[in-house]
Amino acid sequence: MMRKHTRLIGWVAAVLVIVGFSQLGMWQLHRMHEKQALLDQQVPARAQTLGLADAQAAPPQLRWVEDHGRFLPGTVLLDNQTRGGRAGIKLYQPFRSDSGAVVLVDLGWLPMPPDRQLPTVVPREGEAHVAGLLAPPPATGLALGPALVPASQPAVWLANRMPPADVAAALGLPPASLRSAVLRLDPALPGGYARDLELLPNTLPPSRHLGYAVQWFGLALTVLVVALVLEWRSRRRTPSAYMRKSRP
Known part of the structure; x- marks a missing residue:
């Protein structure tokens, strides 16, 4: 009787482990298909140019955007972003198009020094023409602690993730004015920092x-x-x- 009881416990444990491993495998397959679908959108996205408001109103997928507007005050520094094997930060600044649509613009990447002293950033000001890829924000780590903390430089925030509502509140923007997608600025445009249109950095x-x-x-x-x-x-x-x- 004891032997049968032990065998039953063993099989229950084995089935639970098998199901758990299989679920992890399925999750990895889901992530593979999800990322491959994102990569497959990049070439078709360049075939059609939209204004910012039209791109944000369209079904969520990669969109190539060209628009005119004005950069707004405030800068978000997204931490833990690597480039060429080096740790650094990505700089984001809000932009409002002439039609009133608002988006965070990816201005590029800067290295983070070993002492983690944040570099002094010079925000963009005034009117500008922007062009780039409207895409999901870069991957971030575990959601630990507050999403954004103020940096020593005025109107600059250090973020470990960028929830749209939290970013809008920090930058003094109206609630729900920001979407999760960011504008990956065309590297051919002048200004900004080191940048590219790689869709899967940090992941x-x-x-x-x-x-x-x-x-x-x-x-x-x-x-x-x-x-x-x-x-x-x-x-x-x-x-x-x-x-x-x-x-x-």
Whole structure:
């Protein structure tokens, strides 16, 4: 009786582990398809240029935007952004188009020194023509602590993530005026800092997600094989033990 109880507990544990590993594999596959779909949108996005307001009103996907407007005061420095293997920050400044649409503009990347002394930034001012890719913001780490904290420089905020409502409140913008998508400024335009239109900085490419998915499914299969082998050995031992007990 005890042996059957132990086998049942073992199988329940094995099934839970297999399901858990399989769920992690499925999540990795989902992330792979999600990121590949984003990459597949980049070329078609350049084929049609929209104004900022029209791009924000369209279904959410990559859009190439060209518009005229004015940069607004306030700068957000997004922490933990790497470029060429170096740690740094990305600079964002709000921009309002002539039609009234507001977006955070990615002005580029700056290295973070070892002492983490934030560099002095010079905000953009006045009217400007912008062009770039309206895209999701870069990936961030774990959501620990406040999203934004004031920096030593006035009207500058250091962020570890950029929830639109929190950013709007910090920059003194009306609630719900910001969307989650940011404008990745065309590197060919003058001004700003080091930048590109890479869609998956600071995060894994689709191929890596596929590799991790294969690993998780492989672990699930390994647990299943081990459980079946143990079950087979247990069944082989049980009849032998019974025959020894039944001998006179």
